[in-house]
Amino acid sequence: MYKLTFYAITLSAALGFACSESGGMDETTLPGPQNPSGDFHLTAAIDPITRTELTDASTVIWKAGDKLSAWIDSDASNANVELTLTPESDGQPVGRFSGPLDPSSDAFTLYAVYPYADYGSDPAAVMRTVPAEVERRSDVNEVIGVSDFMLGRASLSRADDEHTIAFSHPLALLNIVIDGSNSIFSDGVIESFTMSAGKTFVGDVVCNLKEGSIAAADPEAGRTLTINYGADAVMSAPQNAWVAIMPADLTDAGCTFVLTLTNGQQITFTVDPKVAFRAQTRYTLTFDDIDGWISRKKAAAKSYDLVADGGGRANCYIVRNGGYFKFAADYPDRNKTYELTGVTGADWLWSTGDQPLVANLGYGSKNIYFTVRPGTEGNAVIAARDDAGNIVWSWHIWMTTEDPLTPTHYTRGNTWLLIDRNLGATSNEQGDAASYGLYYQWGRKDPFPGVNTAGSNAESSEPGQFSGSTQAFVINDAFSGHTFKSVRNSAMGDDDLAFVTANPTTFVHFYQQGATGTNTWAYNLTADELAALWNSTTDKSKKTIYDPCPAGYCVPVNNGYAWQNWTADFVAFEPSLSGVVYSNGADNTSYYPAAGYRKSGQASNVGYTCAYWAANMRAGTITPYAMWCYNRSSLGNSAQPTQYGLPVRCMKQ
Incomplete structure (x- = not known):
């Protein structure tokens, strides 16, 4: 044989x-x-x-x-x-x-x-075919x-x-190494990596065994190669992927490399390998100084679109990962004209912590751009301004590494769905002051800072507005004259909405009765105009341009018994009430911290008052509904003055 x-x-x-x-x-x-x-x-x-x-x-x-x-x-x-x-x-x-x-x-x-x-x-x-799309081989x-x-x-x-x-x-063997551990994208996960060139290097080939050569079946095709990665391809550690490509001289072939992350971030590298890839030879391309490449204009980051990819326009946008972001500088209403007029620039206005949590602010093509470092948790407000420096509109950026939009099913089947934490909270742990979130005057879209303590009977209120119990925050010097303060409602001038829009850090308290009535921050608005700021109905589809919740969510509408008839456990961490755990079955519970409220700018009753806004007014009044529990008293609905600053627990629309 x-x-x-x-x-x-x-x-x-x-x-x-x-x-x-x-x-x-x-x-x-x-x-x-x-x-x-x-x-x-x-x-x-x-x-x-x-x-x-x-x-x-x-x-x-x-x-x-x-x-x-x-x-x-x-x-x-x-x-x-x-x-x-x-x-x-x-x-x-x-x-x-x-x-x-x-x-x-x-x-x-x-x-x-x-x-x-x-x-x-x-x-x-x-x-034979040199695949143009492959699964990652490490x-x-x-x-x-x-x-x-x-x-x-x-x-x-x-x-x-x-x-x-x-x-x-x-074929030539090419190793792509991506190391984003020191980049702004380090908490991302790689979805795909695409290599493109002006010459053929993948696709159908003809092998001539007699000559020992291969050639592209179509020299005008096969100019893009995509590598798909798995869920373990984290940017925080080097990731390598091996691929085979045709021998090709890609010098001056206009090569681009596009890195796409699962969170929507995308980085395009424009680098010329300046090499003729040869058969039976292995090459390694390493992309590890990603931020440096971007700063040196060798790469560009496509900003993650918080509007297009986040469900629509809103006054609050959620950021869970580091990277480059943008959103349309428009009114957050699907039913009205979007465009804001007079906007010429944008910057951060204030931020929790001792350093601003957003950076590289920019405005262009009617979009606002900014960056967030990986692992950032906290809140910031970004403001659009006109040539004179006046604030035209402002947006809340809620940064949390967890998913805050996990609805919990409550009473009446699945019709009453609320998220598992307060708006602006970076925690939903019982007894954690970070679970208190931010405070909102009823009808206004802009938040006020939370507090730095879980509260107690002895120290439940601040001695002055935005003082000892308020969490740390910084205000941008570029917005001259803006600081957290409380003013009388009579100081707003002739247009209440123009004033609060232009002054998102100013808490407005009742001093004089205006057109609206007593115990409200409004002065010139009528009762009907005030009631329409958030929602004057019990229809959760009627979200307004002043609603502070993210896209797809709104301030809860209340038909008179939304927070009633639940089983409730009082949770004590101090000598006072620190929260309430509502339940409608063993698998349907949610913690409501006793975050108290702000009155004339001062944090009050922190630690033993649960108070949460509803979006609509009690019939025949200018006082909106709220869920209210004071010092272990009975739970239920209460009507509270709009001048108070209360937490918000957003409802799924």
């Missing part, structure tokens, strides 16, 4: 490489075949094709079921013959294959392709034999007892 021995390639270790601004690249050329260490016979093939594995040193290890396609030059009876690995070669670096190969000449040329397929009778026109050993192929050619003689053929790898 005829004998033949095949050799597999051995890939050498790759050198480290990082794409430089000049586009340089290191490479390693693979050595030729090693000396033979075995032989094999030709017999029938039965087993299905399996993948050939490689060792850590990138030596091919043949596996049971591996098959080859073989041709004898100018011999139609020996065209695309199926050869199968013999059992004794399983797990060996040199394979012995068997098959019905029967050369008719004493001297002949043998061509082979791994893996076996029905390639046809012409060894000069073997069709090891080069996972690439060879899966997404690409090996070619062999040898001049042989029937007179020899043993024959050898050396395989070569016709």
Whole structure:
């Protein structure tokens, strides 16, 4: 029986490489075949094709079921013959294959392709495909034999007892390394990485085994390669992906690399590798100084659109990851004209903490742009201003690493759905002051800071407005004259809404009765105008442009018993009440902290008053509904003055 021995390639270790601004690249050329260490016979093939594995040193290890396609030059009876690995070669670096190969000449040329397929009778026109979209392979050993192929050619003689053929790898092996651990995107997860060029480097190819060459079947196609990643591809650690590409000179080919994260962030790198990718050679491209590349204009971040990707316009936008963001500088109402007039710039107005939590503010194309560092938790307000520096509109940016929009099902089936924490809260842990969130005067869209303590009977109120119990905050010096303070309602001038819009840090308290009536911050508004600021009905679809909740959510509408008839447990962490746990079944509970309220700007009753706004007024009054519980008293609905600043628990529309 005829004998033949095949050799597999051995890939050498790759050198480290990082794409430089000049586009340089290191490479390693693979050595030729090693000396033979075995032989094999030709017999029938039965087993299905399996993948050939490689060792850590990138030596091919043949596996049971591996098959080859073989041709004898100018011999139609020996065209695309199926050869199968013999059992004794399983797990060996040199394979012995068997098959019905029967050369008719004493001297002949043998061509082979791994893996076996029905390639046809012409060894000069073997069709293969270099995939243009692949799943991430983190090891080069996972690439060879899966997404690409090996070619062999040898001049042989029937007179020899043993024959050898050396395989070569016709493709270039490219390792993409992405390391975002020190970037603004470090808390993201990679979704895909796309490489594009002005020349063909993937797609259908024609292998000419006689010449030992490959060429693109269509030189105008195959110019984009996409690598899809898995859920474990975190930006906080280096991630590498191996792919095979055609040999191609991509110098000055206009290469771009697009990194897309699962949270919607996208970074485009414009770098020229300045290299001719060669067969049987491995290359490494490393993208690790992402922020630096962006600052040096070698990369650009596509801002995550908080409107388009976040469900629509709103006065509050949620940011859970670091990165670049934008939102439309428009009114947050689907039913009215969006455009704000007179906007010429934007900046952050105030932020919780001792440093601003948003940065790189910009305004252009009617959008506001900003960045947030990974892991940021807290709240900020961004304001759009006109040429004179006046605030035209402002938006709340709620930064929390958790998902705050997890509704909890409560009474009346699934019709009453509220999120599991207060608006602006970065926690929903019982007894944590961070669960208190922010405070809102009824009918106004802009928040006021929370508090820094869970409260107690002894210290439940501040001695002055926005003083000792208020959480730390900073105000931007660029907004001259804006600070947290409380003023009389009579100080607003002729237009209440114009005043509070232009002064989002000013708390307005009742001093004189105006057109509206008593115990309200409003002075010029009528009762009907005041009632319409949030919602004068019990229809949760009637969200207004002054509603402070994120898109798809609103201040709860209350039909008189929304917060009643629940089972409630009082939760004490201090000598006073610290919260209430409502439940409507064992799996349907939610914690409402006793955050108290602000009165004339002062935090009051912190720790033993639960008070939460509803969106609508009690019939025939100018006092809106609220859920109210004071010092372990009975729970239920209460009508409270609009001048108070209360927390908000948003309702799903």
